[in-house]
Amino acid sequence: MRGPPPAVLSAGAQVLGYTVERQLGQGGFGTVYLAHCEGQRFALKLLHLPRVGERAEREISILTRLHFPNVVRILGHGYWPVAQPQFAVIAMEYVEGRQLDAWADAENPTARQAARVLLGMARALAAAHAEGVVHRDVKEANVMVRASDGLAKLVDFGIGDYTGARELTADILPPGTVDYRSPEAWRFLRAHLEARDARYTAGPADDLWALGLVSYRLLTGRFPFDGEDGASLTEAILSSAPTPPHEENERVPRALSDVCMQLLEKTPEARTPSAQALCESLEQALRGADATWDVPLCDAYDEDSATTEGEDIDSFEQWRHQPRHRPRRGKRRPPKPAPAKDADAAASEMPPPVTTVRVAPEKRGAFRAWAVLAVMLVLAGAAWGLGMSRIARPAPTRQEVAPSGKSSQAGRAAAPTGPEATAAAVALPATLQEVSATVTTQPKETQPLQLPSKPAKKGMSVMARAVGTAAACTALTACPGPQVLPAPSPEPCPVGAVKAMAKLNVTTGRKATVVFDDDDRPKVISVREGPTQLILAGPWGDMPSNTVLSGRLIVRERVYGRLTWATTPKGDSFPVCMEVFAEEGDRGMAREPGDDSPSSARIFTSARVKAVSEFE
Structure with missing residues (x-):
């Protein structure tokens, strides 16, 4: 089945008495939302039944078998x-905190601290x-x-298995994240x-x-x-011994390094025998543990700690790609304040006021707001120029060193050299290599049980309130004319x-051509606000042609995607973040004549999509 899990819910959406606040994460077969009901917050997981089949049950x-502090709790x-179930809904405790990395x-x-987190994971397993x-x-x-006390919790048993469960896997290996597979799994695949x-x-x-x-x-x-x-x-996983952690990082205690190394033994017999x-x-x-266990494992990041300089590359990014240095982690130090000057000296040296900001490479899209501000100032007769550069902000600090492989699992196992590249390398949500079976228990026969029966008050998103205000204004005779959404x-x-x-290798800021259908003839089509799918018209980085890009359309004066x-x-x-642009370069698609509806429009079949780091 093509496309993503179609549970694309906006803030304020109602699901079995829960009010959606925002999305927390998305995998190949389900989406997790932060939601609230009767004053409490929950993690709400929606699993698309036609995709997951028995995996939902x-x-x-x-989850109902596991009642343990280090395992996320089902509620x-x-x-x-x-009336016509399309999703299994699991309400779980909301763990307010961060993913481990x-x-x-x-x-x-x-x-x-690291040992305590690992101990929590060991207890969960x-x-x-x-x-x-x-x-x-x-x-x-x-x-x-968890932010409040540092308690580690194991989440997402979506591809878990248990003794006596019916076999659902249609491939040699069960579902899982490729780079985390054990040596014995790879040996089995090769054999x-x-x-x-x-x-x-x-x-x-x-x-x-x-x-x-x-x-590690x-x-x-x-x-x-x-x-x-x-x-x-x-091949390295199967045959190479990793450098012990205490040799890779001298701040790792030997006892903790030994525990880690025993987990990485090549055979189950030599590995730690049990959780x-x-x-x-x-x-x-x-x-x-002694006082050496209370020293941060990595060096603190400092702005002047980079070893090289280069144009348009954050110094931290340069530093962390030096492979033999201890990684830097933690909060960045604030920039040093400039030395104070007396008012007269400052005034004499002051050039015409210029607004100068630094922007990380992935944030260049934010320039549009500054450009609009500059135009407004010029039109208002401002005498001073408005310049701009780039806004500095911390770059992502994830310390990934080993690139994920780009081969299929069979290619990795059977062909140590020259594997065929494929997008399966992305080790984010686990990939299920199977066609899901149908649900054995029909959803209609299962009551929406164990959920709070009293619906929360209906919430309205900012956009919903704006639409409602515009509609109300249009209905009033005092309004000067049609309102622009x-x-x-x-x-x-x-x-x-x-x-x-x-x-x-899909770079933020770059664009690619897409079409709304695979008909080669360019034409005008009708679309509605809501879920949509576009087809990539050619390869983009390592993303192949005909990849289906899914999301939603938002109908306004233009049609945004x-x-x-x-x-x-x-x-x-895998998840992506892309905005739809017209071929002439403007964000959103121009509405063609013939449909003035607030929820539907006529647009051209071809467009451009831009990879972004956030939606504007």
């Missing part, structure tokens, strides 16, 4: 819309494994660190490439291996294995979208 079954579930980048934790549950997608994005009926069963040892990768990156800021491409990276044994090892290491409000990109585009999900012709999916 499986995830619910797993209710149901189906929506009630973002937490590490911002907080620059000490060895003691121990509780899951004791119930016969295997997570199968342990990675930084699925670990949340059974020609055996169509062969199926690898992931177990607790696979979760422990993945946690070893997570712990937490301690050193780097991936333990490297390779020129996906196949060579897989419970890992808990005991971490607890023992913490009991022997405002352009869409700014909003952030989907979680992981900018990173996913960067991995595919915001695209948030991409699906390649091979079925690989």
Whole structure:
């Protein structure tokens, strides 16, 4: 099935009594929203039933088995819309905090703090494994660190499995994030490439291996294995011994380094035997911790710590690509204030006022607002010029060193050299290599149970209020004429979208040609506000031609498009952040004559899309 999970909900949308606030994340088969009901906040996960099939019931079954402080808690579930269900809805506790990698980048934790987070993960896996549950997608994005107390919670059991569950996998390997697969999984794939009926069963040892990768990156800021491409990276995972964390980063205590290295043993027999044994090892290491465990693992970032200079490249970006240095993490120091001058000296040296700002390369789109301001000042007779440069802001501080492979899993296993490039390299949401089965229990027979029955008061988004105000004004005789609906409000990109585009060499600020249908004849078509799909008319970076770009259209004086999900012709999916532009260069599509409706329009079939770091 093409396209993203079609649950594209705006702020204020109502789902089974919950009021949506904003999107928290999106995967190949579901979307998670922050929502509130009766004064409380929840994480609301919507799973598209035609896509996930039995996996919706499986995830619910797993979460209801696990009642443990380090595992996200399920609070209710149901189906929506009630009359004709299209989504399974899971209401979970909202963990107010950050994903593990973002937490590490911002907080620059000490060895003691890192060990406590790892201990929380070990306890979560121990509780899951004791119930016969295997997570199968342990990675930084699925670990949340709570802001209030630093408690780590394991989230997203969407591709998890448990003892006795019916087999759903249609490929040799079960679903999972490619770069976190264990050596035994790769060995199995190599040995059974020609055996169509062969199926690898992931177990607790696979979760422990993945946690070893997570712990290595937490301690050193780097991936333990490297390779020129996906196949060579897989070969390194199978045969190369990683540099111990305490040698890679001298601030890592030896005891913690040893715990990490045992998790990265090549065979399950040599690896840490269980999550419970890992808990005991971490607890023992913490009991022997001394003052050296309270030093931040990485150097603090400082603006003048860069080793090289270059045009249009943030100094931190340059520094973090020096492979043999200890990574820098943590909050940036504020710029040093300029020395004070007396008023007369300052006045004599002052040139005509110029507004000078620095903008990171991905933020050049923000110049439009400044340009409009400049025009307004000129028209008003302002005597002074308005200049502009770029707004400085912290660059993303994620310390990824090893590039994800661009090969399919079979290519990585069977062809150590020269793999075929594919977009499956993006290790964001886990990729399911299967056609989902239908739900065994019909949604109509399942009540929307365990959800608060009293709906929250209906909320209105800023845009909804603006539309309502315009409609009311138009109805009044005192209004001077038809009201112009405002352009869409700014909003952030989907979680992981900018990173996913960067991995595919889709550069922010660049544009590509798209069409609204695959008919080669250019023509005018009718569109409505809401979900939409466009087709990439040619390759863009490593994104192949005919990739389907999905999102929503917003009908105003122009037709705006915001695209948030991409699906390649091979079925690989990942988040994106792209705005639709007219071929003449303006944001949004011009409305063609013949439809003046506030919710539909006629537009031309071809357009341009621009990769952005946020929607304007």
